[in-house]
Amino acid sequence: MGLRTDRRGDSRVVSEVLLVGIVLLLFASIAVPAVGVxxxxxxxxxxxxxxxxxxxxxxxxxxxxxxxxxxxxxxxxVGADGTSLGTWGEGRVEVGDRASVAVSPGETVRLVWRSPDGRTELLLVWTGAG
Known part of the structure; x- marks a missing residue:
């Protein structure tokens, strides 16, 4: 038994391993943001x-x-002055569910969604006649 002197097969294996690695890297760079991980x-x-x-x-x-x-x-x-008038309620809200809040005539009320990280999004602005 001696050392192999024919190394032609080695370059083919190395190139296949590199190609698979590049494909996996490209897939991961596209798939991770796409699924929101x-x-x-x-x-x-x-x-x-x-x-x-x-x-x-x-x-x-x-x-x-x-x-x-x-x-x-x-x-x-949320009232016009930024004070909280309450939340929709606890638990999951589905189609058909209703929430009520006491307001004065002419008052402006905003319905605001707050994300777990503190971001806010405006869902509705209601201004009463008054």
Whole structure:
């Protein structure tokens, strides 16, 4: 037994290993961002809502008509001065669910979604007649 002197097969194996490595690297660089592994931020729910105001009781009601379900604790009713008027409620909100908040006639109320990382997104602005 001696050392091999024919090394032609070695270059073919090396090139195949390099090619497989490059393909895996390209796949990983495309697939990781595509599936969101690196981005853990929550996305704003895409919702359609209907508002109704009862002047007799001073109650603004918001009904989830269509779109994504969402965590009710992340959706806040915010007054014109920035004060919190409350959240939609605890638990999952699905189509058909309703939330109500007491407001004065002519008041402006914003429905704001807050992500786990503190980002805010405006879902609705309601201004009462008054």
């Amino acid at each position: 690196l981005d853990h931020t929550a996305e704003r729910p895409n919702v359609a809502v209907r508002t109704s105001y009862d002047a007799g009781t001073g109650t603004l009601s918001v009904t989830h008509l269509n779109g994504d379900g969402f965590d009710g604790g992340r959706v806040h009713f």
